Amino acid sequence: MSDDVHEQRFLFIGESDADSAKSRLAVAKIPYVKKKLESSRANWLKIIEIAQEPLLGVLVKLSARVMRSIAHVKDRDHLVDELFGRISVLPHTIFIHDSFNETDPPPPPAGDDEDQWFGSSDYFEPLDPAHSEIIRNMIEQFELNVVFYRRNVELSILAGEFIDQHQKNMLFRFYVPSQKIWATETSAILHLFKDYLNNAAGISVTQTTHSTASGTIYEFYGAHEVVAEQVSEQFGKFTQLMDLCVTDPDGAEKMLVEMGSDQRGVGEIVTRYSKQARRLSVDMRQEREQKILRIRHRMENELVEKVPSGDFGQILRLIDHVLPDQRSFAPVLGMGVLPFAAAADRNVTINIRPQIIEQVHGIVAQEVSGTTNLGVQPMQILELIEALGGTRTNELRSALYEMEDAGTSPSAKLSAGAKLRTFLAKATTKVGEKLVDASVAVLQAYVQKACGL
Numbered sequence: 001m002s003d004d005v006h007e008q009r010f011l012f013i014g015e016s017d018a019d020s021a022k023s024r025l026a027v028a029k030i031p032y033v034k035k036k037l038e039s040s041r042a043n044w045l046k047i048i049e050i051a052q053e054p055l056l057g058v059l060v061k062l063s064a065r066v067m068r069s070i071a072h073v074k075d076r077d078h079l080v081d082e083l084f085g086r087i088s089v090l091p092h093t094i095f096i097h098d099s100f101n102e103t104d105p106p107p108p109p110a111g112d113d114e115d116q117w118f119g120s121s122d123y124f125e126p127l128d129p130a131h132s133e134i135i136r137n138m139i140e141q142f143e144l145n146v147v148f149y150r151r152n153v154e155l156s157i158l159a160g161e162f163i164d165q166h167q168k169n170m171l172f173r174f175y176v177p178s179q180k181i182w183a184t185e186t187s188a189i190l191h192l193f194k195d196y197l198n199n200a201a202g203i204s205v206t207q208t209t210h211s212t213a214s215g216t217i218y219e220f221y222g223a224h225e226v227v228a229e230q231v232s233e234q235f236g237k238f239t240q241l242m243d244l245c246v247t248d249p250d251g252a253e254k255m256l257v258e259m260g261s262d263q264r265g266v267g268e269i270v271t272r273y274s275k276q277a278r279r280l281s282v283d284m285r286q287e288r289e290q291k292i293l294r295i296r297h298r299m300e301n302e303l304v305e306k307v308p309s310g311d312f313g314q315i316l317r318l319i320d321h322v323l324p325d326q327r328s329f330a331p332v333l334g335m336g337v338l339p340f341a342a343a344a345d346r347n348v349t350i351n352i353r354p355q356i357i358e359q360v361h362g363i364v365a366q367e368v369s370g371t372t373n374l375g376v377q378p379m380q381i382l383e384l385i386e387a388l389g390g391t392r393t394n395e396l397r398s399a400l401y402e403m404e405d406a407g408t409s410p411s412a413k414l415s416a417g418a419k420l421r422t423f424l425a426k427a428t429t430k431v432g433e434k435l436v437d438a439s440v441a442v443l444q445a446y447v448q449k450a451c452g453l
């Protein structure tokens with residue numbers, strides 16, 4: 001990004017220029033240009049030329065008619081690959097209506113003027129399988145960020161959110177359930193992480209939090225020249241520094257000097273971090289002990305009639321084994337990666353039935369991640385996320401938590417639901433059959449209902 005975001009333009013392609021998005025750009029005095037794909041080849045060349053700029057972002061809305069045209073010419077005209085290849089390296093979102101994933105055309109929503117510019121019958125008619133396959137392959141080829149939406153109000157909210165996040169340069173965002181292990185310590189460690197980025201790593205960031213009764217959302221924003229990869233690279237160094245502050249303060253000072261920090265100031269930084277790190281280490285150990293006791297009581301209540309009393313000693317060993325280790329700060333700031341998953345990989349010999357071991361793992365995972373209050377279908381969605389989420393696992397998990405949080409605003413629920421429905425639509429094509437005890441279609445319907453669609 002350039003140092004002055006106002007020198008950059010924003011590009012709308014198709015009917016993606018929702019009023020909420022344009023008003024945000026107007027307030028920020030950011031210029032924008034709108035282009036349509038239903039146009040001449042010369043206009044496509046002009047769009048590609050604009051896309052060569054270091055744009056602030058690109059929002060695209062692909063109608064069924066446009067996707068049919070793209071599918072018809074993609075293998076015969078390099079302009080399609082040239083345009084979407086360029087869009088793929090820019091901050092972007094491509095909006096596609098839910099009907100893309102349906103075999104039968106749904107009726108137009110009552111009272112919604114959805115895409116009357118194209119004509120409703122043309123818009124809601126699904127693509128034929130051959131055209132759908134070409135579009136899906138194009139999305140995979142360029143790793144395009146596609147979001148499926150159902151109503152214009154959804155698109156408007158998502159477009160406005162995209163503008164906000166990229167205008168403010170949001171680096172990462174995640175949700176921590178209040179019942180998750182070390183949820184309180186996470187807040188304190190993130191505050192230290194922000195301090196570390198600004199004062200030790202020389203990366204200018206700010207942090208905001210939004211709390212409900214069920215959890216807290218953490219957001220980090222950077223100066224316009226900062227990119228998310230810089231923060232990711234510093235994450236491992238920060239957790240290493242925190243561990244050294246507890247075990248080897250001299251080593252922590254040496255590490256900061258090697259990173260380029262002023263030697264005259266590292267002593268004060270390490271003293272301050274060491275004091276807080278030791279306090280956090282004690283708090284984490286005590287909370288882990290409380291979790292073990294809670295899980296033990298829960299296991300005794302659930303397994304008292306299934307497990308001989310002599311086997312409970314082995315179950316306690318298993319609980320202690322699979323719970324994340326508090327001796328390092330890395331599990332606390334796994335940016336959403338379940339510490340349980342990493343802990344469960346350690347070798348241990350337990351001579352009890354596999355079904356009991358699986359039940360212990362399930363209970364511990366729920367207690368560690370704070371998902372004990374999730375219903376059957378949200379847990380099935382979470383299972384899919386863990387299996388197929390890839391690099392977006394944390395983002396999708398956070399979206400699920402937000403959607404299930406009664407304190408989440410309606411607009412935030414719509415945004416979270418859109419991410420989940422897009423993921424489930426792609427999961428359908430990847431899995432090809434059910435992975436959990438419910439079809440993806442049932443889970444899609446659950447998400448729509450949860451979001452009020």
